[in-house]
Amino acid sequence: DQQVKQNSPSLSVQEGRISILNCDYTNSMFDYFLWYKKYPAEGPTFLISISSIKDKNEDGRFTVFLNKSAKHLSLHIVPSQPGDSAVYFCAASEMNRDDKIIFGKGTRLHILP
Amino acid sequence: NAGVTQTPKFQVLKTGQSMTLQCAQDMNHNSMYWYRQDPGMGLRLIYYSASEGTTDKGEVPNGYNVSRLNKREFSLRLESAAPSQTSVYFCASSETRGVGSPLHFGNGTRLTVT
Numbered sequence: 001d002q003q004v005k006q007n008s009p010s011l012s013v014q015e016g017r018i019s020i021l022n023c024d025y026t027n028s029m030f031d032y033f034l035w036y037k038k039y040p041a042e043g044p045t046f047l048i049s050i051s052s053i054k055d056k057n058e059d060g061r062f063t064v065f066l067n068k069s070a071k072h073l074s075l076h077i078v079p080s081q082p083g084d085s086a087v088y089f090c091a092a093s094e095m096n097r098d099d100k101i102i103f104g105k106g107t108r109l110h111i112l113p
Numbered sequence: 114n115a116g117v118t119q120t121p122k123f124q125v126l127k128t129g130q131s132m133t134l135q136c137a138q139d140m141n142h143n144s145m146y147w148y149r150q151d152p153g154m155g156l157r158l159i160y161y162s163a164s165e166g167t168t169d170k171g172e173v174p175n176g177y178n179v180s181r182l183n184k185r186e187f188s189l190r191l192e193s194a195a196p197s198q199t200s201v202y203f204c205a206s207s208e209t210r211g212v213g214s215p216l217h218f219g220n221g222t223r224l225t226v227t
Binding site: 004009034036041042043044045046049089091101102103104105106 | 117148153154155156157158203205215216217218219220221
C-alpha cells in the first residue's frame with residue numbers, strides 16, 4: 001500500500017513556464033514533507049520542505065503548498081529552467097520516526113526549450 | 114566538500130557471493146541510512162543508525178546486515194547475494210534524527226546480481 005503517491009511518472013513543461021508537481025499521501029500521522037531532486041548517476045539532493053503547521057513554504061523559484069484536508073502537496077517551480085530537468089521525489093515523515101521517511105516513486109520533469 | 118562518499122560505484126556479483134558496501138560522511142552527522150532504489154519504485158529504507166552504536170531495521174532489511182563502525186562510517190553487507198538484490202543503493206546522513214533534518218545522499222552504488 002503506497003503511503004506517498006506521485007501519480008505522474010513524467011511531466012514536460014516549456015522553459016519559462018510554471019512546473020507543478022503533485023504528491024498525495026494517505027497516512028494522517030505524517031507531519032513533515034520534503035522534496036528531493038535527482039539527476040542521473042547522482043544521489044537525491046534536498047530541495048524544500050514544509051511542516052504540517054504551515055500551508056506554504058517558498059524558497060526562491062520553488063514553492064511547496066500543503067493541503068492537509070486533501071492530504072495533498074504540490075511543488076511549484078517558476079520560472080522553469082533547463083537545469084530543472086530531473087526526477088523529483090516527494091517524501092513524508094512522522095516526527096522523530098527515522099524509519100518512517102516514506103518516498104514517492106518520483107516524477108521525471110522535462111523542461112523543453 | 115566530499116559530503117557522503119560511497120564505494121564502490123558499480124559491482125557485479127554472482128548469486129551467493131558476499132560483499133560490503135562502504136559509506137562515509139564528513140559532515141559530523143549523527144544519523145545515517147541505507148536506501149535502495151528499484152525501477153519505478155521510490156527509495157526504500159533498508160537500515161538506519163540514529164547515532165553511533167545503534168542500528169535499526171527499516172522497511173526492507175531481509176538479506177542485509179549493517180555496521181556503524183564509528184560516527185563517520187556505516188557499512189551495508191550482503192552475506193549471500195540474490196538477484197532480487199539487484200538495485201541502486203544509496204547511503205544518506207542527517208544532522209539529527211527525525212523531521213527537520215534533511216537527508217544528504219551519496220551518489221549510489223549500482224549492484225547487479227547474476
